Amino acid sequence: MRDARADKLRVTDVRGIFERAVQLDGGSREAFLDSACGSTELRLRIERMLRAHALGDSWLLQHPIALAGGTLASDADVATDPTQVGRYEIVRRIGVGGMGVVYEGRQSSPSRPVAIKVMRCHLGSPSAVQRFRQEVEILGRLRHPAIAQIYDADIQHGERDGVPFFVMELVADALPLTRYVRKHRCTLPQTLSLFAQACDGVHHGHQKGVVHRDLKPDNILVDGGASPKVIDFGVARIIGADELYRTTVSELTGFLGTLQYMSPEQLTLPADVDIRADVYALGAILYELLADSPPHELRNVPVGEAIGAVLGGVVPRLSARAPEVPRDLERIVNKAIEPDRENRYQSAAELATEVRRYLRREPILARPPSARYQLWLAVRRHRAAATIIAALAVALLATTVASVSFGVQATRARDEAQSQLVHTRSAEQSIRRSIDSAPIRRGGMPARADHLNEIAWNLDHGLIVDNPRSQVAIRQGLAFGYLRQRLLHAGEAQALAALALSEKALGPDDDETYYSYLRVLANRRGLLSVWSQIQPRWDVSTDSIENAIRLHGPDDPLVSEGYIRYVLCMPALESFPVLSAWIDQQVRRHGAESENARYARWRQAAAEGITGRLEEAIPPLIEAVQYYEQHPFVPGEDREQLELFRICLGAAYLDLGLDAEALDAVDPSAHPDLDRIMWKNPLEAVNVHAMALVRLGRLDEAEHELRPALETACAYLGNNGPAAQLLAGTLVEALREQGELDEAWAVAAQLDQVGPVYEVWTLLSLARLAIDSKDFDAALGHAQAILDTVQLVPEERNVALAYGRLVLAEAMIRSGATEDAEGPLRGAINTFEATSRPAHPALAQAYRLLGEVMAATGDERTAEDALDSALALDLEWRGPDARNTAVSRFALGRFLATVGRVDEAHAEFDEAERILRLSPYAEGLWLPRVQAERALVVQ
Known part of the structure; x- marks a missing residue:
């Protein structure tokens, strides 16, 4: 038997060595790895993890705050520059702002360049000083990658006595957002990504109780690393500190906010301004980014007329100034600059989320999601899936397959496919029917699978387009479609074919190559492929990620998604430390609630069952489910995500012994959305749902769900696929609990005919069936297979290992090797107690078996304590009339009889028999045992 303590040591070694090596460079790292890695295998693991970590780290490096030239007002009215401010040497003047002069300076310790903002001399009044001190206090509390960070603050003495200043991080060559976009000719996605990051910074300020009140392009700088930084919170206020700003407008000749970007309420209700004023300003900035002019053109306009323009709320249509701007972006801008703040986005975070919805080609909230609009988005988001379904539509309309033709022949097949599909009425109808309301066969498998096979055959035989780009897109669509149908091997074959063709015909730097690579990873994760199958292409995967970062930039959602998939395709022992480090970097750069960090956290939680971190996985999984429930989504990936996170949540609950919660997580009667989403592809959901039913004693219901699902899995995925194995194992468990051992063996025989069983929970069911049938050699073999399968998770968290030990101990007891069973039982009990709070319900069975072992060895006191604990746990978890409670009473009764x-x-015995007679399965497994034991006692 494998020594679990050795496995635990391996886990500790890998994680510890990786975390230490990450902190070292060059020769130090090499020397450390030489001494720390005791084997070539371990060295290769660590090096692979370090390479993956370096790849994720390459675009997450922190960029210093940029506060440099050309961003501030004229300095004509400023006195002679000082040579020293406090303990800082002045290098040069950068410019002048409304409240101060900004210099480049140098700090001696630590030695570094800094930006120094000194109060303007004629603003040295008590109220101005008060505002400046407030700016220092606020900035000191604002720590976000998109906000300028303050180093130091003080008041000068001597010649400039009483003039305050503060010191900030400096990076040269920063530009205001609008100028940066023009100079660098940013694409629309790049521009929107910069804008959304700036919104993140503003939202962070709002969360700390700060309203900026003076947002404008000059106050959003972009540094040389393409990172936006919001500056000059000097006109901000702590929400609720109304008195400080009550006389703002009357004190200054001009306004603290620039009129082009001011909200109407800043003019009419200055004491009641809230965060939605900044939302308005951000909307005005977005307008200017898209139209190259602000919404109100107020240069050389008298103040009275300018105020009237802002209060009137009439803004020239964005599409009139920039006809090329997509209508959805115009709707987003219009909502952000609504004169009535109740009708705006209610936070900068909402605005950022809306912009990112647009970038991800999801429905925006600024418009009602009409059926046609949802369809158009489906085509845009799932261009490959749309292409294949359009092919289906044309094929079904054509008299012969040979006549099928695609109008996808331009240099950018992605854009042309979208245009062609959107304007093809029959294709639109086919896409809508295929994605939204595909017909369902018995067992839940959509009928479109046959059509996917037909299209694949036509493509393989040259009967559909010969353009390489179109072929790549179609094969991507086939891979996507097969994955949705859970035809995972077929999907992987199409994904690999698309990737090979794209690399050969289009080159490694082409977008289609990267999309094909993502599809390969998606199918491989679905297949649960072992590392030996993935490893040969791992270096190619690394190259694909590097190319994607170089071509698309770090903020492209697909780049982040690709990196997550890339890491998760590594063995769990390696992937989780790397992914955890990447999430930490995302949090440091963007904050814990950034999209990348949040989604990566959810994806990691979805796979936490591999590592046994079940309790830690529950909260993020609930968060993910709630997010996808509360946000509008279109057909395709968002539905897959909701399905994925629900199933993972249910499985985590099962592993923790929270069966009722697991049932609820995937119960379509409790969640109507599941009826139209999850249960189109129900195999994983059925297994979780049915397993919960089995554990709750609702065996007929479980069998009713499992049989058609198993039939579907065998027909479409093969008799030995993971879905078929899981469903068969759960069906075996349901039949065994009913006492239908012959039927259970018939199901098990189907598995034996097609190959080895490798799913842990199926092996567990087969071992229990063998024990009940007194085939102890088979039971021991299945138990050992479980222990050999679950090697990578630390012992104290390894629920599968605990179940394996439990069934191994039971097989030992039943085969007469009772004394050998104590060790596995003690290990299982320790794991169950450590994994779940309150205690795991499987503890009851472990204590029952431990009671038998202790009784057999003559330790009657320990035996009775263990059996009493088992009964108490079953009464607590299952209730007084549950079958498990009857089993515990039977075990206790048998012990009492022997003493x-x-x-x-x-x-x-009386109570156990009473409970069992309440069950519809009274003639099954346990009632005959109770009656036989009672007969022995009577004799």
Whole structure:
């Protein structure tokens, strides 16, 4: 038997060595790895993890705050520059702002360049000083990658006595957002990504109780690393500190906010301004980014007329100034600059989320999601899936397959496919029917699978387009479609074919190559492929990620998604430390609630069952489910995500012994959305749902769900696929619990005919069936297979290992090797107690078996304590009339009989028999055992 302590040591070694090596460079790292890695295999693991970590780290490096030239006002009215401010040497003047002069300076310790903002001399009044001190206090509390960070603040003495200043991080060559976009000719996605990051910074300020009140392009700088930084919170206020700003407008000749970007309420209700004023300003900035001019053109306009323009709320249509701007972006801008703040986005975070919805080609909230609009988005988001379904539509309309033709022949097949599909009425109808309302066969498998096979055959035989780009897109669509149908091997074959063709015909730097690579990873994760199958292409995967970062930039959602998939395709022992480090970097750069960090956290939680971190996985999985429930989504990937996270949540609950919660997580009666989403592809959901039913004693219901699902899995995925194995194992468990051992063996025989069983929970069911049938050699073999399968998770978290030890111990007891069973039982008990709070319900069975072992070895006191604990746990978890409670009473009664306490034994037998007769399965497994044991006591 494998030594679990050795496995635990391996886990500790890998994680510890990786975390230490990440902190070292060059020769130090090499020397450390030489001494720390005791084997070539371990060295290769660590090096692979370090390479993956370096890849993720390459675009997450922190960029210093940029506060440099050309961003501030004229300095004509500023006095002679000082040579020293406090303990800082002045290098040069950068410019002048509304409240101060900004210099480049140098700090001696630590030695570094800094930006120094000194109060303007004629603003040295108490109220101005008060505002400046407030700016320092606020900035000191604002720590976000998209906000300028303050180093130091003080008040000068001597010649400039009483003039305050503060010191910030400096990076040269920063530009205001609008100028940066023009100079660098940013694409629309790049521009929107910069804008959304700036919104993140503003939202962070709002979360700290700060309203900026003076947002404008000059106050959003972009540094040389393409990172936006919001500056100059000097006109901000702590929400609720109304008195400080009550006389703002009357004190200054101009306004603290620039009129082009001011919200109407800043003019009419200055004491009641809230975060939605900044939302308005951000909307005005977005307008200017898209139209190259602000919404109100107020240069050389008298103040009275300018105020009237802002209060009137009439803004020239964005599409009139920039006809090329997509209508959805115009709707987003219009909502952000609504004169009535109740009708705007209610936070900068909402605005950022809306912009990112547009970038991800999801429905925006600024418009009602009409059926046609949802369809158009489906085509845009799933261009490959749309292409294949359009092919289906044309094929079904054509008289012969040879006549099928695609109008996809331009240099950018992605854009042309979208245009062609959107304007093809029959294709539109086919896409809508295929994605939204595909017909369902018995067992839940959509009928479109046959059509996917037909299209694949036509493509393989040259009967559909010969253009390489179109072929790549179609094969991507086939891979996507097969994955949705859970035809995973077929999907992987199409994904690999698309990737090979794209690399050969289009080159490694082409977008289609990267999309094909993502599809390969998606199918491989679905297949649960072992590392030996993935490893040969791992270096190619690394190259694909590097190309994607170089071509698309770090903020492209597909780049992040690709990196997550890339890491998760590594063995769990390696992938989780790497992914955890990447999430930490995302949090440091963007914050814990950034999209990349949040989604990566959810994806990691979805796979936490591999590592046994079940309790940690529950909260992020609930968060993910709630997010996808509360946000509008279109057909395709968002539905897959909701399905994925629900199933993972249910499985985590099962592993923790929270069966009722697991049932609820995937129960379509409790969640109507599942009826139209999850249960089109129900195999994983059915297994979780049915397993919960089995554990709750609702065996007929479980069998009713499992049989058609198993039939579907065998027909479409093969008799030995993971879905078929899981469903068969759960069906075996349901039949065994009913006492239908012959039927259970018939199901098990189907598995034996097609190959080895490798799913842990199926092996567990087969071992229990073998024990009940007194085939102890088979039971021991299945138990050992479980222990050999679950090697990578630390012992104290390894629920599968605990179940394996439990069934191994039971097989030992039943085969007469009772004394050998104590060790596995103690290990299982420790794991169950450590994994779940409150105690795991499987503890009851472990204590029952431990009671038998202790009784057999003559330790009657320990035996009775263990059996009492088992009964108490079943009463707590299952209730007084549950079958498990009857089993615990039976075990206690049998012990009492052996020690001569016959009356007490009969009382326990009576109660066990009463409970079992309540069950529809009274003639099954346990009632005959109770009756036989009672007969022995009577004799």
